[in-house]
Amino acid sequence: MLSKFFLCVLASAAGTFGSTLPKRAQFEASSYSSKNVIQTDFAIIGGGAAGTYAAIALKDQNKTFTLVETTNRLGGHTRTFRDPSTGAVVDFGVQIHLDAPIVRNFFSRLNTALSQVQLTDFGLPKYFDFTQRVALPNYVRGNVGPDYIAQLNKYSYLDDLNNLPAQVPSDLLLNFPDFAKKVGLSENSTEGGLNWPATPGDPLKTTALAILNDGNHVETAEFQGAGVHAANRDNSQIFRNALAEIQADVLLQSSIVAANRGPTPKSGVQLIANTPTGKKLICAKQLIIAFPYTPDQTNSFGLDSKEKSILSKISGKYFYGGVVNNTNLQAGVAYTNAGANTSFHAASLPGVVEIAPSVSPGYYFYWYNTVSPLTRPQIESATRDTIKFLQSQIAATTTASEPNFVDFQDFSPFHLGPGNSDIADGWYNKMKGLQGYRNTWYISSLFVVAATQVWNNTANMLPSIVGAANLH
Ligand SMILES: Cc1cc2nc3c(=O)[nH]c(=O)nc-3n(C[C@H](O)[C@H](O)[C@H](O)COP(=O)(O)OP(=O)(O)OC[C@H]3O[C@@H](n4cnc5c(N)ncnc54)[C@H](O)[C@@H]3O)c2cc1C
Ligand SMILES: *[C@@H]1O[C@H](CO)[C@@H](O)[C@H](O)[C@H]1NC(C)=O
Ligand SMILES: *[C@@H]1O[C@H](CO)[C@@H](O)[C@H](O)[C@H]1NC(C)=O
Ligand SMILES: *[C@@H]1O[C@H](CO)[C@@H](O)[C@H](O)[C@H]1NC(C)=O
Ligand SMILES: *[C@@H]1O[C@H](CO)[C@@H](O)[C@H](O)[C@H]1NC(C)=O
Ligand SMILES: *[C@@H]1O[C@H](CO)[C@@H](O)[C@H](O)[C@H]1NC(C)=O
Numbered sequence: 001m002l003s004k005f006f007l008c009v010l011a012s013a014a015g016t017f018g019s020t021l022p023k024r025a026q027f028e029a030s031s032y033s034s035k036n037v038i039q040t041d042f043a044i045i046g047g048g049a050a051g052t053y054a055a056i057a058l059k060d061q062n063k064t065f066t067l068v069e070t071t072n073r074l075g076g077h078t079r080t081f082r083d084p085s086t087g088a089v090v091d092f093g094v095q096i097h098l099d100a101p102i103v104r105n106f107f108s109r110l111n112t113a114l115s116q117v118q119l120t121d122f123g124l125p126k127y128f129d130f131t132q133r134v135a136l137p138n139y140v141r142g143n144v145g146p147d148y149i150a151q152l153n154k155y156s157y158l159d160d161l162n163n164l165p166a167q168v169p170s171d172l173l174l175n176f177p178d179f180a181k182k183v184g185l186s187e188n189s190t191e192g193g194l195n196w197p198a199t200p201g202d203p204l205k206t207t208a209l210a211i212l213n214d215g216n217h218v219e220t221a222e223f224q225g226a227g228v229h230a231a232n233r234d235n236s237q238i239f240r241n242a243l244a245e246i247q248a249d250v251l252l253q254s255s256i257v258a259a260n261r262g263p264t265p266k267s268g269v270q271l272i273a274n275t276p277t278g279k280k281l282i283c284a285k286q287l288i289i290a291f292p293y294t295p296d297q298t299n300s301f302g303l304d305s306k307e308k309s310i311l312s313k314i315s316g317k318y319f320y321g322g323v324v325n326n327t328n329l330q331a332g333v334a335y336t337n338a339g340a341n342t343s344f345h346a347a348s349l350p351g352v353v354e355i356a357p358s359v360s361p362g363y364y365f366y367w368y369n370t371v372s373p374l375t376r377p378q379i380e381s382a383t384r385d386t387i388k389f390l391q392s393q394i395a396a397t398t399t400a401s402e403p404n405f406v407d408f409q410d411f412s413p414f415h416l417g418p419g420n421s422d423i424a425d426g427w428y429n430k431m432k433g434l435q436g437y438r439n440t441w442y443i444s445s446l447f448v449v450a451a452t453q454v455w456n457n458t459a460n461m462l463p464s465i466v467g468a469a470n471l472h
Contacts, residue, residue: 096227
């Protein structure tokens, strides 16, 4: 007789768990009340750009899925502060997408109008050294020029690290300033490369590979007239609309605490999720990983030694952001941190990257960069001190006002990757080789940074993912 919970049947009686019967039982439907057993084609873990895209695309192919997300919303790094009482809307995570069919189709599918990005949307930059507390009135930060684009063209596989050759040219593993010097990049292109928006970590110690992968042909196009964002300046609207549509198949404030992933498509995957309404068993044909898969996050997924040897090499960087008002700062100015005396005027760490105006008068968003983790109170206190310094620099400010912090997000772990020796050792090819292994697929940001590319790569992978599920 075919069990009602046929997807929950374990791969093989012997092997996976040996004699540990209690452990086996936790993956069996009979150990749960039936309302806590979910059978579905796909388990998607993480509801940011990648996971939400996959969920909607699978729904549109009449596939079933369960999406598990740790927070109480979808969107991940897309984050919008909204206050209906004042009408404030402040995007303080993802700002910009490429004007490409994949973006237009996804926004249109989720009933959200797009408009073209104007460079003035980001405010008029004024430079200060936030660490040394001095104004840099004569400084203008350089932008990348044709010599930078020539390097992108030369190493065009860096647009997507899925295409990285097994033999990685050693120049690409130089820190960007050393690479720039070696290939003769202009001062402006070097500064531009070191200062792509929302880049975590010390830019002076970031490899050329990482900088050219982030600041790639997609990013340069976005900043040269081909950028779009939600017309109402609320980039989260697609995610709220998605959640309203797929709510019944989304487990918010939930996480996976144990997993059994079989060796073949027939065995599928069994996952145990902690949810606000208790423990649930999710039995799926294929598993889609759509969160930043650092070792602390993947250790509940029952990794085997092959997976461990690859995934354990990943680490992420720290990056934070928030929204502040009552600043008394000048409207339309993007207060930007630049080093007075540092190489290429790189901002010193830790510190505020910039305090930028939003579409909502009086509301600014800020980004904060540091090489080691900090708490919200530490970051808000440091940002407050920076704002106080800026107030002291503005002649017209007669009253110093007390900054009011109204929202915050920890974007860490961000820009995941392995160390240089692993990259040289062909790590990206090994990671790519894990796609589909033990019924598991990895779609979140790793090989690419921009959401446009995360969506494009997900769309490109879905036929293989659906194909694997069809073998069940
Ligand atoms: C400040 C900032 C600005 C950016 N600006 C842009 C921009 O303008 N344009 C652009 O294209 N890209 C931008 N990015 C890059 C951004 O990372 C990508 O666009 C995109 O959001 C990556 O998608 P993702 O799905 O991989 O990750 P995310 O969008 O971060 O989604 C990951 C999701 O997984 C969830 N999660 C984490 N751990 C678990 C777990 N264990 N179980 C379940 N769920 C979990 C998280 O809560 C989150 O919802 C920016 C990033 C930052 C931090
Ligand atoms: C999904 O189902 C709907 C309604 O049954 C049908 O109209 C549509 O063609 C199906 N789509 C796909 C991709 O199978
Ligand atoms: C470098 O950038 C600055 C600021 O944008 C600009 O004034 C200057 O002309 C640029 N220099 C060169 C050589 O392009
Ligand atoms: C600051 O923002 C908060 C939250 O939106 C709002 O309640 C408050 O009125 C705002 N204050 C000012 C001075 O704009
Ligand atoms: C930075 O350099 C200037 C002149 O080049 C010097 O006057 C100043 O003291 C330096 N500041 C710091 C903090 O080193
Ligand atoms: C999408 O993927 C295809 C296939 O890899 C690639 O040719 C194309 O450039 C990508 N487009 C974007 C916008 O990333």
